[in-house]
Amino acid sequence: MINEQYIELITAYIDDSITSEQRVRLNDLIDKGEIDIDIKQMEATYKKMGQLPAPEPSDQMREAFYDMIGNEKEQQVPQKSNTWINRIEELFAPKKVPRMAFFTVIFLVGMFTGNLLTPFQDYQQQMDQLSGEVSKMRQVMMMSLLDNQSSSERLKAVNISTDIQTADKRVVTALLKTLNNDSNVNVRLASIQALLHHAENPRVRRGLIRSISRQTSPQIQVALADAMLALQETQSVDELQKLLQQNELDSTVRDKLKNTIAALS
Amino acid sequence: MNSTSDNALMLKVKEGDLDKLGLLFERYNKRLYHFFYRLTHRRDLSEDLVQGVFERILKYRNTYTNSGSFATWIFQIARNLQADHYSQNSPCEQADRDIEWEKLEGDNIIFEKEQQQEQELELLQQAINQLSDTKKETLILSRFEGFRYKEIAEIMGCSESAVKVRIFRALQELEVQMKELKRNGYD
Numbered sequence: 102m103i104n105e106q107y108i109e110l111i112t113a114y115i116d117d118s119i120t121s122e123q124r125v126r127l128n129d130l131i132d133k134g135e136i137d138i139d140i141k142q143m144e145a146t147y148k149k150m151g152q153l154p155a156p157e158p159s160d161q162m163r164e165a166f167y168d169m170i171g172n173e174k175e176q177q178v179p180q181k182s183n184t185w186i187n188r189i190e191e192l193f194a195p196k197k198v199p200r201m202a203f204f205t206v207i208f209l210v211g212m213f214t215g216n217l218l219t220p221f222q223d224y225q226q227q228m229d230q231l232s233g234e235v236s237k238m239r240q241v242m243m244m245s246l247l248d249n250q251s252s253s254e255r256l257k258a259v260n261i262s263t264d265i266q267t268a269d270k271r272v273v274t275a276l277l278k279t280l281n282n283d284s285n286v287n288v289r290l291a292s293i294q295a296l297l298h299h300a301e302n303p304r305v306r307r308g309l310i311r312s313i314s315r316q317t318s319p320q321i322q323v324a325l326a327d328a329m330l331a332l333q334e335t336q337s338v339d340e341l342q343k344l345l346q347q348n349e350l351d352s353t354v355r356d357k358l359k360n361t362i363a364a365l366s
Numbered sequence: 367m368n369s370t371s372d373n374a375l376m377l378k379v380k381e382g383d384l385d386k387l388g389l390l391f392e393r394y395n396k397r398l399y400h401f402f403y404r405l406t407h408r409r410d411l412s413e414d415l416v417q418g419v420f421e422r423i424l425k426y427r428n429t430y431t432n433s434g435s436f437a438t439w440i441f442q443i444a445r446n447l448q449a450d451h452y453s454q455n456s457p458c459e460q461a462d463r464d465i466e467w468e469k470l471e472g473d474n475i476i477f478e479k480e481q482q483q484e485q486e487l488e489l490l491q492q493a494i495n496q497l498s499d500t501k502k503e504t505l506i507l508s509r510f511e512g513f514r515y516k517e518i519a520e521i522m523g524c525s526e527s528a529v530k531v532r533i534f535r536a537l538q539e540l541e542v543q544m545k546e547l548k549r550n551g552y553d
Contacts, residue, residue, distance in 0.1 A: 103534075105527070105531065108527075108530050108531055108534045109527070109530060111534060112515065112530040112533050112534055115533070115537070116508060116514075116515070116533075118514070138538075142541065143537045143538070143541070146490070146537055146540055146541065146544075147509060147537060149486065149487070149490055150490065150494070150505070150509045150510070151509060151510075152483075152487055153404075153487055153490065153491055153494075155400045155403050155404060155510075156403065156409060157396070157399075158395060158396065158399040158409075158412070158413055158416065159409075159413065161413070162395065162399070162413040162416060162417065163391075163395070165413075165417050166388075166391050166395070166416075166417060166420055167388070169417070169420065169421065169424070170384050170385075170387060170388060170424075173384055173424055174384055177382065177384070300389070301383070301385035301386055301388065301389065302385065303385075303388060306392075331370060332370070332389065332392075333370075333389070333392065333393045334392060335392060335393070335396065336392065
């Protein structure tokens, strides 16, 4: 039976976490014959395990996951309101108060607080309406500026999109169109940053991935590789590899892509 | 905390931003699938178990405390789920792959290097399949998932030294099993 202290040394050796001090000690114990196990063979077996193949999951698994998220989101809203209503019901449950008196009191309190809060509600409604209008204005402004001849105006448009809280389909499509078709590199770079603000949207992530092999500018190629790394988007590996196969690729970009693929694989 | 770190994303999920779970799914689905596949050798079951992990995360998202690494937390869930599955189902449904000696020996000519490697890997896989679940899980978490011994101890709810002993014993057993399988195959 091997001493448990030696196991500590052997396992550190096997997973390559052994310190130089431990290595000296291990060699010493082997030389003295206190450890008579073929640790090289053990290490080889451990390393060989890395060559064992495993298949890739199917697309159905991804689809099932996103369906589950969709269903959960649908249930989220009614659940919240139910809880809220239940809590109020629990708070005001008329256990001891006679029913009629209870409802009369509730009616009077309702009228009183209703009158008291009307100005506040009006104010709140106005604020909501105003912020909704500002958001719509931003969208309209962004769309019209994106069609402008001047690249600085288009750059402004892309920057405006980062102030929009939740980008709808139109905004995302416009930004992706800019990324894929705009003639100016700076505008395209800014559109990547703008799209990253909305990275939780699967449409945005898919659009960014599809854009990789369409780009010819080294700056954009590197920026997209960085974006994939920041999002840990393993789905992008195929597109990055497609780009890597292009002969006329810049050598810096080539290195960058190789590093990104290695980090994501 | 980095806003795109696993822990930050999970906290967002806890707050109700369910889209962030999509990012975590993209980061972990393959790792979890391979973990389950290496334990069960069944594709359909492995996919169901991955789905099960994310179902549990959704269900119990409010209990997430951000007190340690997200990776160890999700693999704890994975491990529990797999154990629950086998406590409810018969373990005999596990795929059992026999070595196809005839196929590997080809036309009974001297083994080429490639064939030899393939044969060695088949043997190794067969030997791993014969390990106990605990040893197999420990080896998989260490070799394939790249967890340090301390993290494995956290996932498996045991001491770090117990993990090291399991790795050591598992590798010793693999050596013995492989020799045994080779001998049976050639006899």
